[in-house]
Amino acid sequence: MLEFYIMLELASSLDTEVEKIDQPSPTDALEDCSKGTVESIEPSVESMESRGIGTMESAESESTSCKASTSSDTENQLNLATIVQWRGFFRLLKKGPGITPQTLPPLKPKLTRRKSKRIRDEMVPQLCSALDAELCCFKSTWKNFSLSELQEATNNFSHENLIGEGGYAEVYKGQLKSGKLVAIKRLTRGSTEEMTMDFLSELGIIVHVDHPNIAKLIGYGVEGGLHLVLQLSPHGSLASLLYGPKEKLQWCIRFKSAVGAAEGLSYLHERCQRRIIHKDIKASNILLTEDFEAQISDFGLAKWLPDQWTHHTVSKVEGTFGYLPPEFFMHGVVDEKTDVYAFGVLLLELITGRQAVDSSQQSLVMWVGSLNLYYNVHYSEYSNDSISLHKFLQAKPLIKENKFKELADPTLGDAYDLDQLNRVTGTASICIHQSAVNRPQMSQVVNILKGDLSCLESLKQHEKAVLQRTYSEEIHDAEEYNSTKYLNDLNRQMEILLGQSNDV
Numbered sequence: 001m002l003e004f005y006i007m008l009e010l011a012s013s014l015d016t017e018v019e020k021i022d023q024p025s026p027t028d029a030l031e032d033c034s035k036g037t038v039e040s041i042e043p044s045v046e047s048m049e050s051r052g053i054g055t056m057e058s059a060e061s062e063s064t065s066c067k068a069s070t071s072s073d074t075e076n077q078l079n080l081a082t083i084v085q086w087r088g089f090f091r092l093l094k095k096g097p098g099i100t101p102q103t104l105p106p107l108k109p110k111l112t113r114r115k116s117k118r119i120r121d122e123m124v125p126q127l128c129s130a131l132d133a134e135l136c137c138f139k140s141t142w143k144n145f146s147l148s149e150l151q152e153a154t155n156n157f158s159h160e161n162l163i164g165e166g167g168y169a170e171v172y173k174g175q176l177k178s179g180k181l182v183a184i185k186r187l188t189r190g191s192t193e194e195m196t197m198d199f200l201s202e203l204g205i206i207v208h209v210d211h212p213n214i215a216k217l218i219g220y221g222v223e224g225g226l227h228l229v230l231q232l233s234p235h236g237s238l239a240s241l242l243y244g245p246k247e248k249l250q251w252c253i254r255f256k257s258a259v260g261a262a263e264g265l266s267y268l269h270e271r272c273q274r275r276i277i278h279k280d281i282k283a284s285n286i287l288l289t290e291d292f293e294a295q296i297s298d299f300g301l302a303k304w305l306p307d308q309w310t311h312h313t314v315s316k317v318e319g320t321f322g323y324l325p326p327e328f329f330m331h332g333v334v335d336e337k338t339d340v341y342a343f344g345v346l347l348l349e350l351i352t353g354r355q356a357v358d359s360s361q362q363s364l365v366m367w368v369g370s371l372n373l374y375y376n377v378h379y380s381e382y383s384n385d386s387i388s389l390h391k392f393l394q395a396k397p398l399i400k401e402n403k404f405k406e407l408a409d410p411t412l413g414d415a416y417d418l419d420q421l422n423r424v425t426g427t428a429s430i431c432i433h434q435s436a437v438n439r440p441q442m443s444q445v446v447n448i449l450k451g452d453l454s455c456l457e458s459l460k461q462h463e464k465a466v467l468q469r470t471y472s473e474e475i476h477d478a479e480e481y482n483s484t485k486y487l488n489d490l491n492r493q494m495e496i497l498l499g500q501s502n503d504v
């Protein structure tokens with residue numbers, strides 16, 4: 001009866017709500033679901049500043065690789081249903097403690113009205129039943145923290161407890177009554193709607209993941225703002241260790257975190273319940289546990305892709321400058337290879353100790369390119385006769401000219417394992433391959449980093465297959481698109497985007 005009343009109440013504003021679906025918004029998986037909940041959250045947020053320069057946004061519309069058409073009635077019904085569901089969800093979040101599986105609204109992918117209607121019609125019934133089952137896995141252990149508990153834990157969000165700041169949030173170190181140390185992420189930037197999207201997106205993704213290399217959520221708080229309570233990573237992020245005032249990172253920690261982050265990404269892409277694309281892999285989003293195990297964090301921009309979608313297309317530039325691949329710039333294409341490219345840039349950071357974009361706005365990818373240090377990888381140069389990484393990399397100018405010293409972080413001195421450095425550099429080269437199809441999958445990256453090179457053979461076959469299709473226009477374009485053009489484009493995009501972000 002109550003739901004019927006809310007539906008009536010909402011029906012009058014439905015047109016407005018439906019219109020909102022076409023408007024730009026930052027998150028995906030839970031975006032539609034969260035429409036209409038914004039007013040009901042009422043977070044008292046202190047700061048509504050615009051987002052950080054390092055993270056960019058512009059107007060968005062999204063599409064998938066699938067064709068689409070349907071009636072708007074179905075969509076209105078879906079929209080209304082999800083609005084009602086999310087209102088209930090937020091009431092529950094406020095009430096706590098814990099969320100039971102039955103009370104949560106199902107997740108569904110974001111599908112814009114114009115471009116993805118048919119797939120929505122086809123998918124929703126399947127999704128609902130599949131998701132109902134999945135909701136049983138929802139983490140009812142998450143605790144709902146009151147504002148006073150969070151204030152007590154953080155000494156009233158004191159400046160001394162501030163351990164991190166991102167484009168969207170402030171992160172405070174806290175100690176719970178039990179003595180447990182936590183990190184409390186308080187969403188502070190963007191409009192109320194944007195913060196809500198981020199919050200829901202992060203919750204909606206984290207609920208599906210469980211892996212040693214993914215940050216762990218302990219609970220949340222929706223009183224006096226939106227808060228995520230996470231396990232504290234005592235060493236902070238890779239960025240804080242690589243670029244902070246602390247002692248320089250030893251090579252063994254760099255290598256361990258590269259492997260750990262690769263394992264976490266491989267899990268997100270290939271082994272968890274959903275195909276999850278993180279979309280914002282970067283040094284500040286890789287946290288380190290007590291024993292320097294890497295944990296991927298910050299799922300505010302993450303997307304999940306249904307299996308039948310080859311990729312997702314966005315017209316909104318979101319992510320972090322310096323980590324975005326060419327196909328994203330050119331066509332707005334998002335898929336696993338978006339993360340693979342960003343991971344390649346992260347590897348370059350670990351090797352060189354240089355930021356993806358430095359203070360003079362120079363991109364690391366361009367810097368390495370301009371030094372002509374790339375391996376310019378062609379798998380065909382790898383010979384099956386001798387399955388050794390040395391062979392695979394031997395032909396490359398970097399090794400030949402013994403240029404490692406130019407590339408490696410000078411603070412490392414000679415304190416690195418040459419074999420590992422070889423592997424990491426070779427992996428970085430193939431991850432930032434300008435053509436997404438030639439980048440490896442993350443499970444292959446894990447294998448190569450660990451020294452198992454058997455996947456190079458399948459990459460080589462794949463490369464051959466791609467080359468055989470050179471008559472197709474698309475591939476022809478890709479061939480034509482040489483590294484000089486790529487660097488020029490990257491440069492141009494950087495200027496455009498910096499112009500954009502400076503305008504924000």
Ligand SMILES: Nc1ncnc2c1ncn2[C@@H]1O[C@H](COP(=O)(O)OP(=O)(O)OP(=O)(O)O)[C@@H](O)[C@H]1O
Nearest residue numbers: 164165166167168169171183230232233237284298
């Ligand atoms: N669990 C944690 N333990 C320790 N430090 C953390 C934790 N979570 C976040 N931080 C610190 O806070 C910083 C900002 O966190 P986070 O990246 O989640 O915020 P954000 O606003 O979403 O950032 P972004 O601009 O990348 O989207 C991190 O780079 C890290 O230094």
